[in-house]
Amino acid sequence: MAFVAARYALRSVGRNARRTALSIVGIGIGCALALFLESMNRGRDELFARVGTFSGAGHVRIVPATWRTRRDQRLRLADWQADLAAARSADGVAAATVRARTQALLAMGTRVVPVELVGVDPATEPRTNRLVRNVQRGRYLRTGDHGRVVVGRAIADRLRADLDDDVLVSAVGKGGDIESAMVRIVGIVETGSDEVDESVCQVPLEEVGRLTGLAGVGEVAIVLDDWRTADATRARLAARVAAGDDVLTWKEIAPELAGHLEQDRATSRVIRLIILLIVMLGVASAQLAAVLERRREFAVLSALGMRGARMVRLLLLEALVLGLGGAALGLAIGLPLVWRFSRVGLDLRAYMGTSSTVGGAIVEPIFYGDFGWWILPFVLVVAFGTTVLASLYPAWFAARTDPAVALRVAQ
Numbered sequence: 353m354a355f356v357a358a359r360y361a362l363r364s365v366g367r368n369a370r371r372t373a374l375s376i377v378g379i380g381i382g383c384a385l386a387l388f389l390e391s392m393n394r395g396r397d398e399l400f401a402r403v404g405t406f407s408g409a410g411h412v413r414i415v416p417a418t419w420r421t422r423r424d425q426r427l428r429l430a431d432w433q434a435d436l437a438a439a440r441s442a443d444g445v446a447a448a449t450v451r452a453r454t455q456a457l458l459a460m461g462t463r464v465v466p467v468e469l470v471g472v473d474p475a476t477e478p479r480t481n482r483l484v485r486n487v488q489r490g491r492y493l494r495t496g497d498h499g500r501v502v503v504g505r506a507i508a509d510r511l512r513a514d515l516d517d518d519v520l521v522s523a524v525g526k527g528g529d530i531e532s533a534m535v536r537i538v539g540i541v542e543t544g545s546d547e548v549d550e551s552v553c554q555v556p557l558e559e560v561g562r563l564t565g566l567a568g569v570g571e572v573a574i575v576l577d578d579w580r581t582a583d584a585t586r587a588r589l590a591a592r593v594a595a596g597d598d599v600l601t602w603k604e605i606a607p608e609l610a611g612h613l614e615q616d617r618a619t620s621r622v623i624r625l626i627i628l629l630i631v632m633l634g635v636a637s638a639q640l641a642a643v644l645e646r647r648r649e650f651a652v653l654s655a656l657g658m659r660g661a662r663m664v665r666l667l668l669l670e671a672l673v674l675g676l677g678g679a680a681l682g683l684a685i686g687l688p689l690v691w692r693f694s695r696v697g698l699d700l701r702a703y704m705g706t707s708s709t710v711g712g713a714i715v716e717p718i719f720y721g722d723f724g725w726w727i728l729p730f731v732l733v734v735a736f737g738t739t740v741l742a743s744l745y746p747a748w749f750a751a752r753t754d755p756a757v758a759l760r761v762a763q
Contacts, residue, residue, distance in 0.1 A: 372674065375638045379678025379735055382631030384686035386624055386734050387727065391690045392698065393620050394722035401579040401602060408470075408481045409605045410573030411582045412589065414439060417598045425453040425468075425570060431594035432569035438592040444577045444585060449476035450569040452560040456523040458503070458553070460511040467507060467553040469523065471560030480575045483541060483552055490515045490539035497556050502539035504549030513537055521555075526565030533563060628738055635742035639671065643746045664747040671743035672736060679735035687727070694723035 401411065414435045416427040429435055432450060439448040449472065456469035474493035478485045484492055484502065493502055501519070513519055518534050525531040541552045561567055576585060582601045589599045697718040 371638055371642065372677075375635055375674050376677040376681055378631055378634040379674065379739060380681025380685060382627055382738065383678055383682025383731050383734050384689065385627050387682060387686035387731055388689055388693070388721070389620060389624050389627075390730060391693065391721035391723065391727075392719060393617065394726075395694070395720045396616060398579060398722065399719060401582075408483065408573065409602050410480060411576040411579050411602050412439075412574040412585050413600050413602075413605050414572040414574070414589065414593055415598055415600060416570070417596050419571075420598060420600065420604070425455065426564065426566060428452070428566055428568040428570055429572070429594070430596035432572065434594045435572050435597055436569075438589060439572050439574050442574075442585060442589055442592075444581050445574055446577050447476060447479035447575045449473050449480045449573050450557065450571070451477075451573060452557055452564075452566070452568070452570040454523050454560055454564050456521050456553075456563070458507065458511060459520040459522065460513050460517065463511050465507055465510045467503075468551065469521065469560060469563075470554045471557040472554050473557055477554070480573050483543060483548065484539075484554065487539040488542045490537070492539050493554060493556055497538075499533065499535050499559070500538045500555065501535040502541060502552065502554045503537060504552035505540055505542040506546040506549035507553060508537065508540050515540065521559075521563065523560075523563040525563065531563045531565070533559070535559070628734065632738050632742040635671075635674065635739055636745060639667070639743045639746040640749065643667070643749055667747035668740055668743055671739040671747075675736040675739035678739065679731050682731050682735060683728070686731070690721055690727065691723055693721040695720075697721075 414429065416429055418424070419427050436448060436450060439445060451473075452471040454469050454471075456467055458465045458467055472493065473495075474497065475495050478492065487502065488505075490502075493500055501521070503513075508514065511517075511519060515537055518536050520532055521535050522530055522532040535555060541549065543549055543552075557569070574585070574589075576582060579602075582603075586599045586601050593599060697720040699718050
């Protein structure tokens with residue numbers, strides 16, 4: 353019986369070749385557009401995760417338990433060595449580093465600049481922070497350095513300082529007194545963004561401890577092999593870190609980036625919905641026209657005892673045939689497009705310049721799409737979903753056909 357229904361559906365679809373071809377073209381173009389948008393959306397998600405991560409946030413970060421609500425830079429981990437060991441031994445971790453932060457003032461002569469002074473491990477920091485991988489002038493910090501600092505170009509310009517200049521750094525000590533030390537500029541980072549440059553002020557980890565009088569580490573930043581495993585890694589680490597410490601993902605660390613990402617996602621969903629709605633209206637129009645042309649045929653089938661539910665299934669089977677053709681055309685159009693943009697990217701430098709910033713992080717102006725196994729099921733779901741939904745009303749209309757009225761009108 354199923355074979356007979358399939359043959360009947362194929363014959364019905366092929367009865368009006370022009371209308372069928374136009375329906376398949378409409379479905380195919382809609383699938384290709386939806387596929388392209390989904391590919392760029394997935395690529396955008398990876399971009400935002402990468403932007404936040406390699407600007408220093410990390411995919412996952414271990415922090416003191418009260419940091420989430422207080423955001424106090426003077427907080428220190430309960431047992432940073434145990435936390436670091438747990439991070440480095442976790443599956444899927446590409447790199448982990450330790451940091452300590454404090455608010456400080458840099459001064460040279462009469463010029464003073466407020467900064468966030470970050471104490472780092474020079475051996476591991478460049479693996480988790482792309483901003484310091486390529487110091488444009490001078491060099492980066494080295495293990496064993498004392499009294500050395502790397503700053504962003506904007507900070508150096510405001511101080512009117514250059515390489516090998518000594519600057520005074522001041523911070524609040526443990527007892528509330530102001531503590532000061534002289535540090536020498538050994539490297540200047542220039543990212544192209546003053547906002548980002550002003551966030552780069554790094555010294556060896558021990559320097560922050562000497563200034564603040566606070567021993568230990570304020571955070572363990574973790575970079576993963578796959579950014580999509582952040583939530584799973586967080587759950588595993590939460591059970592292994594020292595009591596009194598907490599684990600956060602990059603979205604909780606950088607809520608500005610996460611909010612911007614959600615805004616982009618909402619816009620993309622609206623655009624995708626509009627595209628699919630247009631495709632559905634086109635398919636519904638074509639299917640309804642086909643039903644009206646075949647009213648006498650449906651009347652005869654109804655008079656011979658075919659039930660309405662079976663008639664609906666028959667028309668939905670015809671819709672699946674159209675969906676299959678539309679999916680094949682959508683893949684033929686969309687696959688080369690998606691593959692190209694996953695390799696070359698969508699260049700927006702004409703609109704964004706060489707770079708832009710979101711939440712203090714540099715966003716690259718070239719967006720790359722995602723190309724993977726998800727493409728085939730995605731296209732099939734879009735094609736079959738739109739055709740079936742669009743065919744529900746024509747099928748219901750056909751099932752309610754009154755045989756007597758349909759035959760009288762046809763005569």
